Amino acid sequence: MASKLLSSGHYMPLLGLGTWQAAPGDAEKAVLAALEAGYRHIDTATVYKNEKEVGNAIQSWLKCGAGRREELFVTTKLPHIGNRPNDVKIYCTKSLQSLQLEYLDLYLVHMPFTFKPDDTGEAPAKHNDGTFVLEETDHKEIWNEMESLVKSGLVRSIGVSNFNSKQLERLLSFAEIQPAVLQVELHVALQQPELQQLCRNSCVTLTAYSPLGSPGSKDHFKNKYGRNDFDFPDILNDPRVIEIAERLKRTPAQVLLKFLVQQEIAVIPKSVNPQRIIENSQIFDFELPQEDIERLQSLDRGPKGRIVNFLFFKGVECHAEYPFVSELQQ
Ligand code: A2P
Numbered sequence: 001m002a003s004k005l006l007s008s009g010h011y012m013p014l015l016g017l018g019t020w021q022a023a024p025g026d027a028e029k030a031v032l033a034a035l036e037a038g039y040r041h042i043d044t045a046t047v048y049k050n051e052k053e054v055g056n057a058i059q060s061w062l063k064c065g066a067g068r069r070e071e072l073f074v075t076t077k078l079p080h081i082g083n084r085p086n087d088v089k090i091y092c093t094k095s096l097q098s099l100q101l102e103y104l105d106l107y108l109v110h111m112p113f114t115f116k117p118d119d120t121g122e123a124p125a126k127h128n129d130g131t132f133v134l135e136e137t138d139h140k141e142i143w144n145e146m147e148s149l150v151k152s153g154l155v156r157s158i159g160v161s162n163f164n165s166k167q168l169e170r171l172l173s174f175a176e177i178q179p180a181v182l183q184v185e186l187h188v189a190l191q192q193p194e195l196q197q198l199c200r201n202s203c204v205t206l207t208a209y210s211p212l213g214s215p216g217s218k219d220h221f222k223n224k225y226g227r228n229d230f231d232f233p234d235i236l237n238d239p240r241v242i243e244i245a246e247r248l249k250r251t252p253a254q255v256l257l258k259f260l261v262q263q264e265i266a267v268i269p270k271s272v273n274p275q276r277i278i279e280n281s282q283i284f285d286f287e288l289p290q291e292d293i294e295r296l297q298s299l300d301r302g303p304k305g306r307i308v309n310f311l312f313f314k315g316v317e318c319h320a321e322y323p324f325v326s327e328l329q330q
Contacts, residue, residue, distance in 0.1 A: 001038060014267065017277065018209060022270060025053065027044075027057070030271065033278075034277050041073040044076050052098045077110035080114060081115050083142060084141075092104070095107075103154055103156060108161045112163050112167050112321040112322075113316060113321040114135040114321075116133040116135050132314060134315065134318065139321075150177055159204070162185075165194060167321065178202070186210075187256065188259060189299060190305035193300075196263075207268060208268070221312050233305050248292075255292075257269060257280060309327070
């Protein structure tokens with residue numbers, strides 16, 4: 001499976017299994033199915049609440065002798081309630097324990113903004129009106145601690161997620177260890193060409209989450225946050241994607257993933273379905289012709305294509321580091 005050399009000097013497989021919205025029981029089976037199907041890159045996060053099950057699957061796979069730890073690339077993320085310098089190592093250590101690993105391949109600052117934890121310390125605190133309690137975020141101080149994780153050997157590469165161009169540029173200006181990866185929502189309906197260019201110019205590798213347009217998000221946001229006011233792009237059923245897939249004898253999912261991978265953007269499609277996990281991995285034995293790349297480029301809807309704008313966190317748009325303020329004004 002193709003890999004990309006990161007600025008940290010480590011290789012990251014261009015295809016990983018995403019586990020956002022994978023319930024703990026499903027996540028364990030999905031990770032095992034993915035490892036058996038040849039995936040070597042697994043993406044999770046503290047806020048997904050499935051690190052333990054992801055770790056169980058990795059341990060089962062290692063114990064049965066199918067492969068070695070060094071072959072795997074495991075990513076997890078510092079949660080929004082841990083976005084302060086003193087908490088970075090604490091949350092990283094907790095994740096390592098849950099994942100039952102001695103080191104992480106990649107640790108990401110999950111979100112550029114910070115919520116105060118509630119009394120359980122596990123979830124964000126809320127005001128009486130349901131809005132989240134916001135806290136100031138000092139990216140520079142947090143990044144210093146992320147760099148310490150690399151120096152102490154707990155983590156091999158570090159990066160950020162959901163940062164906008166401005167936030168990334170600022171981070172690049174003071175980082176001693178440059179961010180190796182930026183993980184953001186990226187798919188044909190939200191291509192973010194300027195952000196892509198900034199990453200290319202700065203040797204930051206992009207990882208695309210929701211590369212299939214996250215068809216599970218409508219139900220997820222409705223069930224978890226009671227929100228029902230979304231107009232998401234249905235890219236898997238876009239007639240132009242289907243036309244390309246039929247002509248190339250591939251599936252729409254394979255076309256959408258290949259579109260990104262062919263541009264050296266890593267993808268982490270989420271699936272808990274073993275057949276779809278295999279389907280999503282069969283993207284390295286064909287190329288999209290340039291005309292099809294151009295057709296797919298024309299499906300960009302700009303900010304209107306965004307699915308994950310975090311407004312399901314009530315009040316987040318008031319945070320000084322909320323990344324999509326300018327989009328809300330459009
Ligand atoms: P499931 O987990 O039941 O397979 P994204 O990675 O863009 O967030 O998309 C994940 C969503 O897409 C999940 O709801 C997942 O459902 C579904 N999915 C994953 N792979 C495929 C595929 N090859 N074809 C259609 N739907 C898919």
